[in-house]
Structures are given as C-alpha cells and as structure tokens.
Amino acid sequence: MLRTRLPRVTRTVALIGNPNTGKTTLFNALTGMSQRIGNYPGVTVERISGAVDLPDGTPVELVDLPGTYSLSAASPDEMIAVDVLLDEEDATRVDAVIAIVDASNLRRNLYLVSQLLEASRPLVIALNMTDVATTRSIRIDAIRLSSRLGVPVIPINAQRRHGIDDLRIALADVLKEPTKSPSMAALPGDLREQVQCLVQLTASTNGFRPLATPYALRALVDDGGPAEERLVTEQGADMTRILADLRSAVGVSAPLSAIESESRYAWIQQILDGCVQHEEELRASRSDRADRILTHRLAGLLAFVGISALLFQGIYSWSAPLMEIIEGSVASFGGAVAGALPDGAVRSMIVDGVIAGVGGVIIFLPQIAMLFLLISILEDCGYMARAALLMDRLLGNLGLSGRSFIPLLSSFACAVPGVMAARTIADRRDRFVTILVAPLMSCSARLPVYVLFIAAFIPDRTILGGWIGLQGLTLLAMYSVGAVIAVPVALLLRYTLLRGSSSPFLLELPAYNWPTPRTVLLRVYESCRAFIVRAGSVILSATIVMWALAYFPRSEDISQHFADERAVVAPLPSPERDTALRRLDRAEAAAHLEASLLGQAGHFVQPVFAPLGWDWRIGMATLASFPAREIIISALGTIYSLGGEQDETSGDMRRGLKNATHADGTPIFTVPVALSVMIFFALCAQCMSTLAVIQRETGSWGWAAFSFTYMTLLAYAAAFGVYRLGLWLGW
C-alpha cells in the first residue's frame, strides 16, 4: 500500500547505546538546556527528549533511550528501546538513530550496532573516544570501520565536546536519505531465511503492517519473550505454532539465542579485523587498583559505611540552613500577606491553606537537591555500581538487589527523594518493592513528633547501670521499628503482589572517572523541577481541602461569643488585657476547630481510635495531619488551646499535653498513649508528598492507595499492640 507521507516539520532522532558509554553526556552536549521529561505512554519509564540545532536548520527532537546492551528485551521496560526504534506510526516515527559506541569497548558495543543495522532507520555511529581509550592508545580506523559498516562513523569525545559539530553535520546528511534497506549480514543464512519468512507471512495477513525485521527476529529468537507475546496477542494463537515451526526450520540443536550471539560476535570479529589494533591481553587499570579496596569484603564495607554516613549527613544537616531560610521566608511572606488582606475566609485560605501548604512542600526542596547532587556525583563517578555490588548480598536475602540500597538509605532523610532514587533500579518488581517499603524508613519529619512526646512523657532516667538513657533508647527504637518491619513487608510483597523470579544480578562496573558537572547539575535541576511541578500540584489541592475541612462551617455563635468576651476584657490595663486577648484568640481557634467538619469527623471516628487509648482530639489531630506528619504538632497545639505557633521544644506545649485531661479529670496522655501515638506516626503514611511521588513513580494511584492502606493498618495494629502492652506492664 502506498501512503503519501507528508514531511513533518520536526524530525525525530533516537539516541541509543550501551550503559556507561557517555550517552547522557552526549545527549546533554547535543541538546543543552532544552530537555523535556515526559513518560512513554503506558509505562513508567521517563521519556527524555530535547531539541538539536542542525547546520541546515532542520528542527530535530532527540529522544534519549534507556541504556541497553541488546535489543532482546526481557522486561516491558526494556521493550521501550525496541518500540521507539520500530514505531511505524507516522506521528511518532523515528527518522534516524544515533548509536553511541565506546571506543574502549568496541567489540561489545558493536553487538547493539549489528542489531540496529537490521532496522530500516538511517544510522549514525558516534564513536566516543573516552580518555580511557585515548590513554590506552587504542587506535581505530574510523573511515575503514565506516565503509565496512556502511554507515557514517564520527569520532567524538562527549566529555570534552569534541566532534559534536561533525556529528550534527552527519546527522543532517542522513536525515536527507530515505529509509535504508536493512542488512542482516551478522546473522547466519538459515536464520535470515526464517526471519524473512516471518516478515512475509505477516505482510500477507490482512490488516497488519508487515513486521519490522528486528521485531521478527526478536519474536523468533526470544522464545517466550515480549515480542512473541505481543505477536500472539495481535495475530492470534496460531502464531505460537508458526513461530515454533520457523524455529525448527532453522535446523540447529542449540537455542537460537546462542546462535545469534555467536554469529554476531563472529561478524564483529570480521568487521574489526584491520580496523583496530588488537589487544589480546587483559590490561589492569587504575580503577582495578581502587576496587581492590573499594570492593574489598572488609575495607570496602567500611568505605561504604563512611560514604553512606556522609550521604545521610549531607541530606540531613547540610540542607538544614537552606531549609531554615525557606521556612523563614515562607512564614514572613505569609505574615506579610496576612497583614495586607482583610480578616476572613479568603485570608485564611491564602495564608493557612495555600502559602502554608506550598511552603510545606518547598521546604523539602533543599533535601531533594542535596540528595540528588550527592547521588548524581556518586553515580557519575562510577561508585554506585560498587555500592550495589556490596549491598547485593544483604538485600538479595529480601528478594531485592543491591540497587535498592541508596533509595532505602535516602528515605531515612525523606521518603520523597528516596522513592525518586528508586528510578535507578531497572527491574520493575524490585523497583516497586523498594518504593513501597521506602516510606517505612523513619524520615526527618517524624523526628519532631518523637521529640515532643519523648520529652513530655518518657522519664529522663538511665537504665543498664547508667549507660543508656531511656529517652535515647526510645528514640532509637522509633527509628529502627520501620526498618525492621520493612524486612517482612518486602518479603511478603515479593511472594504475593510482586511475585516473580528476582531479576538476575549482573552489573557492569564502569571505570572510575571525574563526574561531569553539567550532567550532575542537570540531573539535580530536573529532579527539583519534577518534584515541584508534579508533587506540588497534588499537595496544593490536598492542603486546600484539609484547610477547608478545618475552617468550615464557620459558626457565627462562636465568633459572637468571643467578641462579647473580648468586650469584657477591653477595659483592663494593657499587660493583663493582652494576655487575656491572646488566651481568647486560642480558645476561639480551638472552639472553631471543634465545630468544624474536621472536628466533627474527630468525634465521629473516635470509636476507631479508642482502642489505641486516644481521645477524639488526638484522632482529629491525626486526621488533620494527613497531608504531612509534622502537622500534628501544630494541630495538637491548637486543640489544647495553645495557639497554632507551637514547636516540639516549646515548654508550653509539653505542659499543655501533660495537663490535658478527660472530662472525668484523668490525664489524656499517659506513657502507653504517648508510645502508641509515636509508633503510629513511625509507621503510618501520613505524607501527601510521599503518596504523590509514589503515584508519579509507579504511574498509578492504585499503588499510592495501597501504600497508604497497608501502612495505616500496620501503624494501627502496632499502636494498638504497644498501648495494650503498656497497660499490661502498668507503665
């Protein structure tokens, strides 16, 4: 069928290559700051694209594909490279492909190239002469290589930005070409025949586009793989039989995948013969010497603990000054706005809802920036692969792999960057389990809750002969409870919802090198932007809803009552009058809160929280702190008529909590109640930011809802258990 293809104004070019070949560096060099991050439809893998300026002015959108060693995909995520390359939809069709090839590892990199030559897309090879390749004096005859492969080969140095203009010129040239005819020179003749057979077979089927050659090859070679699966879904169960027939028609005893790799490497050998100076011996490198220590069973672990401590310290304390500045400016901005607006619902919504809500989100920004700065540096210099290697043994027992370590560690500072850091985990199930248990790690937002309740209710005593303080021990217990519980949760998830063979552990350790500032900073910038834009919009709406629930309905009677009271104290002399007015303000806020929808909800859900030893006010404060855990502090402050501006170290706050009594005069907070509140907050998912990020990273609200549900149930059960245990022990 002939279709007239209108030339699109913008041409699409895909950038593909092995992991650790400098692909991101080249992408940044070609696109500059014009990057856009989206998602591939239907999957959660990010689609990073950017504009490239070509010498002839053709507008080009460059799409950065996930790093891959081969087009044979094992998981749906890995299918993306194949899908983007072979997409035949006119609107999204890739017009040309740039394959980045690492000169120091040419043989293995050409494996992917041999597969790309089988697609009907014009191809340009960017031969990245890394410093490793230059210092090893690996000499490659790029012109001869180009003539043998039949595609342009452009030597570049991505890090030093050499050869980028040559690459642009070559790209402009190939974009003028029509589609090239696929070459299957790397495959044995028998296999080639069966692939062509399958292509013709599908071409003759009505209503289907003929299969692209690489796609037909994958369906044939990867027995039971995603390409076969999709072909069977699209064209019916007959396909299974047809594929089996074609496979046996190749007439070999070995599986086709073994034939494929064997013949591709034989072809590569022919291509390289005379193009590259041969290096038969294996050379030791400086990285190997560093790895003698950094991956050593003992020294490596010690170095790893040190680096982790530094990372944690960085997230935890280096970002603190910035966070304080943001907190201060949000508060003063809120104050300024409050002064400029007349009293009423609009002012309350803007100041207490919008500014406080958005401020509560931006406050995490320094931590996120710091985490991604440190992680990007470690990733870019090559250490992260070593950390994954060292941690694989520990996490392998949980059905995870070493790659989950950094996300889990980061979550002790804040689950938001922790969940985002899980992106580096290639396997979907591993990634999801990591994301789902990450919020169990005790983040910095839980600390204020612990500090308040421990200072107020845990006696300042030492045990075990004066060595260990009871308060410190409680804090340690609160910090470890989440991590301990994460172990059975991860195992349970791995055997139920996210069941499946754990991904095999195979990791390339790239040579150590200095991080590229541009790559690192772009990654920090992108993470911050994504966090603000997407999580921010969700959190903003959630906080406005929470504000409205705590504000409405506004009872005229209460306002009138307090206006009368104020009139009574008005004639008093100045200091006494001010104290009285402040007391009245707090009492009014508390009265309004109790009458609000949230207050009514607190009364309504009281039976639910009663088994935990909580009265309706704690229940309401917990409901109010749904957007963020630390809200419980100011909520309790308001409820116990202390005014909204409370922090966990304030003596008033502690006294207020201690003196709070039930109607019959018994104290509301006892040690078991305090412990039950603390453990609830240690395990619950009361954090809109985290839930929003889980939604974003898993691509579904279902997983966010699941996290919230399982963590809340867990928190409830643990709070109940601790309360009952406390009562039984007579604390």
Added chain:
Amino acid sequence: MMSFMSWRRRTAESSLSVGALSEWRRGRDAIVVDVPWADRLYCRLREMGLLPGVRLRVLRTGTRLVIQIGEARLALRRADAAAIRVTAADPITL
C-alpha cells in the same frame, strides 16, 4: 553455521583442567569453555561477549564475583558463576 559448529568442537576438546568460574582463583586468566544455554542471565552474558574461547580474568572472589572481559568489568553472583566453565588461559601456570 560454521561458527557455532566450531564452538561445539572446542567445548568437547578442552575437557582437560576445566573448572567452574565460581572456583577460579583471583588474578588468574581463564578461557571460557562453556556458558549454559538456558536462562536469561546467560543470554545476557553471551550478548555481552562472554562466549566460549573468550579470555577473562577474575578480579574479585567471594559471594559476588567481578570478572574482566576486554575492557569491561562485570559483577555477578557466585551461584550463577558456578554454571560457567572455564579453563586456564596459560597452560604453563598449571
């Protein structure tokens, strides 16, 4: 077709002093004799160049191995490496 036929022959020949990769000493070069056909992991390893006849070096031993093939360093689990059979690269050191 020739290429993998010759591979089968090589496998049969080198029965002398063939061992599991998981048991190989650190720093000693080896030649790959046999990589299992089944399993995703071994497919990936073959795609990455771990084929019969290829020279490799073990850089780290223990529960997680690091091997060098060409300029690449690959980490894999000891249990997975047990199925890969290798022989000494240099007969003199035997």
